[in-house]
Amino acid sequence: MSSLQCPIHPDANLIEDHRAGDIICPECGLVVGDRLVDVGTEWRSFSNEKSGTDPSRVGAPENPVMGASDLSTSIMVGFGASDSSQGLANAQRKNMNNSDRQMNQAIGIIREMSERIHLARPIQDSAAKVFKQILDSKALRGRSNEAQAAACLYFACRKEGVPRTFKEICAVSRVSKKDIGKCFKLILRTLETSIEQITSADFMSRFCGNLDLPIAVQTAATRIAKKAVELDLVAARSPISIAAAAIYMASQASKDKRTAKEIGEVAGAAEQTIKQTYKFLLPRARELFPPEFKFVTPVEQLPAS
Amino acid sequence: MGINHRIVNVVATCDLGVQINLIEYASANSDVVKYDPNVFRAAITRLTTPNSTVLVFHTGRLVVAGAKSIEMARTQAERIKGLLKICKPPLSFRIQNIVTSASLDKKLDLVSLYAQIMIHAQEKIRSVTYEVEIFSGLQIKLDHGCIIIFSTGKIIVTGFTSQTLINQCYDEIGIFLDQQGHSFVRA
Numbered sequence: 378m379s380s381l382q383c384p385i386h387p388d389a390n391l392i393e394d395h396r397a398g399d400i401i402c403p404e405c406g407l408v409v410g411d412r413l414v415d416v417g418t419e420w421r422s423f424s425n426e427k428s429g430t431d432p433s434r435v436g437a438p439e440n441p442v443m444g445a446s447d448l449s450t451s452i453m454v455g456f457g458a459s460d461s462s463q464g465l466a467n468a469q470r471k472n473m474n475n476s477d478r479q480m481n482q483a484i485g486i487i488r489e490m491s492e493r494i495h496l497a498r499p500i501q502d503s504a505a506k507v508f509k510q511i512l513d514s515k516a517l518r519g520r521s522n523e524a525q526a527a528a529c530l531y532f533a534c535r536k537e538g539v540p541r542t543f544k545e546i547c548a549v550s551r552v553s554k555k556d557i558g559k560c561f562k563l564i565l566r567t568l569e570t571s572i573e574q575i576t577s578a579d580f581m582s583r584f585c586g587n588l589d590l591p592i593a594v595q596t597a598a599t600r601i602a603k604k605a606v607e608l609d610l611v612a613a614r615s616p617i618s619i620a621a622a623a624i625y626m627a628s629q630a631s632k633d634k635r636t637a638k639e640i641g642e643v644a645g646a647a648e649q650t651i652k653q654t655y656k657f658l659l660p661r662a663r664e665l666f667p668p669e670f671k672f673v674t675p676v677e678q679l680p681a682s
Numbered sequence: 683m684g685i686n687h688r689i690v691n692v693v694a695t696c697d698l699g700v701q702i703n704l705i706e707y708a709s710a711n712s713d714v715v716k717y718d719p720n721v722f723r724a725a726i727t728r729l730t731t732p733n734s735t736v737l738v739f740h741t742g743r744l745v746v747a748g749a750k751s752i753e754m755a756r757t758q759a760e761r762i763k764g765l766l767k768i769c770k771p772p773l774s775f776r777i778q779n780i781v782t783s784a785s786l787d788k789k790l791d792l793v794s795l796y797a798q799i800m801i802h803a804q805e806k807i808r809s810v811t812y813e814v815e816i817f818s819g820l821q822i823k824l825d826h827g828c829i830i831i832f833s834t835g836k837i838i839v840t841g842f843t844s845q846t847l848i849n850q851c852y853d854e855i856g857i858f859l860d861q862q863g864h865s866f867v868r869a
Contacts, residue, residue, distance in 0.1 A: 543815045558816040566809055571800060574793050575814065609868065612789060613833035615814040 381410045476512055479522060483508045486526040493549040494541065496534070504533035507564065516567040520560055524552045528560030535572050540579050542617055544645030577602035577620035580644070584620060587643045588635050590628055593671070598627035601658065601665040608664070610657050621646045622654035626662065629680055632673045652682050685852045687784035687839065692749040692777060696759040698742040699773040702766060707738065711765055727762060734758045738766075752777060752845065777843045784852065786835035786859070786867075792820045794866040795831065802862060806854065827851060 383389050383402035391400045391409055400410035454466045484505050491501045507529040511517050517525050527550040534541045543554045550557070565571070578599055585595035601623040605611050611619050621637075621644040628635040637651045644651075658665060662676045704725045708717035715738075717725040724737040724745075734748040736758060744762055749755035759775060796812045799822065812820040819838075822829040827841030829851065837855065842848045859867070 554815075558813070562811055562813070562816075565811075574796070574812070612868070613792075613818065615818070617815070 383407055383409050479512060480505075480509060482522055483512075483526045483529075486523055487530055490527065490530055490546070490549045494545060496530075500530075500533050500537055500539070503537060504529040507532055507536075507568070511564055511567055514567050517560055517563050520556070520563075521552070523550060524556045524560045526550075527552050527557045528564055531557060531561055532564050532572070535575070536570075538573070538579075540575050542580070542645050575616050577606070577616045577623065580617060580620050581624075584624055584640070584644050588624070588628070588639065590624070590633055590635070591631075594624075594627045594631045594633060597631070597667055597670050598623040600667045601626055604665045605658055608661065610661060611654060614654050614657075615646075617644055618646050618650050618654045620644065621651045622658055623665075625651055625655050626658055626665070626679065630666070630670070630672050630674050630676070634674075656682060685784050685786065685837070685856050687782045687837075687848070687852055689751055689780060689782050691747070691779075691781040692752055692755045693779040694746045694749070694752075694755040694759070694775060694777045696744040696746065696775045697773040698744065698763060698766070698768055699770065700742045700768055702738060702740055702742055704738065704740050707766060727765075729758055729761060732758075736762050738762060752780070779840065780842055780845075780848060781838065781840040782848055784837045784839070786837065788835045789868045790831065790833050790835055791866045791868055792831065792833050796820060798862045798865055803858060824851070829855065 381391060381400055383391065383405065385407065386402055386404045389402050389404045392403050393400055398412055398414075399408045401408055454462050487501055487504045487508070490496075491504075504526070508526060511525065511529070517528075527546050531541065531543065531546045534546075543557055546557060547554050581595055581599045581602070585598065590598075598620070602616075602619050605619060605623065611622075614622075621640050624644075625635065625637055625640050628640075637648045637655070640646070641648045641651055659679065659681070662679060666672075666676070704717050704719075708715045708725050711727070714729060715725050715727045724739045727736040727738060728734075729736065732750065732754055734746060734754070736747075737745040739745075744759055746755045746758050746762075749758055755777065756775060759772065763772065792812055796810065799807070799810050806824070808823040808825060810820065810822045811817075819830045819832045822831070824841075826843070826847060827839060830838040830840075839848060839851050839855075842851065
């Protein structure tokens with residue numbers, strides 16, 4: 378606090394009155410400083426609390442992505458309302474321009490999709506920022522909002538280093554993989570950025586987690602995939618197929634065996650693809666496993682397909 | 683280093699300059715012509731030896747597809763002109779697209795190829811796309827055409843409308859391979 382002093386009583390300890398925002402001298406009652414900013418905590422009101430007055434003095438925090446018209450007050454009109462409130466609602470609706478409305482809609486869609494696959498808030502915000510950029514550039518004009526939002530979400534996940542497969546994004550969106558792919562390519566061209574290629578390791582923890590596999594199997598599968606790529610056994614395969622085949626091999630060698638079908642459902646790879654890729658890994662299986670791996674089913678007895 | 687390519691498909695359009703009665707044409711040549719106006723407003727002519735498909739529209743315009751060379755496209759158009767008993771030369775004949783394919787006979791690592799293109803070849807290309815989940819080939823878009831490269835070493839060059847442009851394109855690919863090939867060519 379700045380050194381305020383009562384001019385009459387320079388030694389007196391000044392008292393802060395939070396309610397009025399004043400600093401008062403206790404000896405003579407002189408208001409020494411006024412218009413204090415209240416640094417106390419803000420009220421949070423929850424929707425199920427029955428309170429007559431809402432002590433909260435501020436609205437939602439300003440969202441830089443949404444631009445100027447981000448006032449969270451929206452005028453709702455109930456059934457059988459008077460003309461004046463209808464007029465207010467119309468006025469607000471007219472004022473909101475098209476891009477802000479699209480932005481709001483897109484943010485809603487992104488939030489909804491992210492909730493379903495438990496994506497962190499920073500990724501959602503990143504996706505919203507990307508959406509704002511492509512909205513401003515008008516590059517993805519004719520595409521549906523859902524497709525653009527889904528592609529932004531895919532882009533954000535990739536950019537933040539936690540890629541989700543197209544199929545995973547498809548699962549929480551009503552857009553086809555083809556449309557998301559097209560929008561994604563347009564986003565890359567508009568933003569003129571390049572992003573990292575996907576690798577098998579990006580998906581290991583998620584796939585193994587969904588299959589309830591212990592950490593030992595996950596580590597083994599990660600190593601199998603990495604070694605397989607180094608040894609060039611799986612020349613042209615997609616990293617997702619390689620990851621799925623590695624998980625298959627690791628789980629079949631451990632106590633928690635998983636069928637190719639189960640892994641295929643989690644990874645979004647076809648069962649036949651996993652078996653085919655697994656066949657490429659099998660001849661050199663011994664080298665692929667980490668040295669300290671505990672084999673429940675030894676290498677010789679691993680299934681042939 | 684020359685890359686031997688072969689032309690797989692040539693698409694050309696031709697304007698014969700006269701109105702054609704497709705119903706007469708279809709019934710006169712019913713062995714090779716299929717005309718169903720409810721499905722499509724052109725007569726589909728499938729010529730054999732050599733094989734190609736020609737779409738004949740009532741305005742007198744043709745679309746020749748499936749030809750294996752530019753000359754063959756021209757001769758197929760002439761054959762249709764003969765079938766229609768038209769004597770005057772066509773008003774125009776224009777190649778729309780030539781699809782060619784070639785093979786390097788070497789396996790490629792597309793991830794490193796993508797990286798090399800991003801570093802070295804940005805000025806000559808419009809865009810490069812390599813997304814494994816979308817398509818297994820690496821796609822390079824040029825000003826007038828497109829190159830698709832697969833990890834087996836097969837290359838498809840398409841979109842160009844003349845042999846010289848195609849040769850130029852393959853030469854550029856050859857040069858790039860010589861200069862940077864060590865990092866993405868396996869085996």
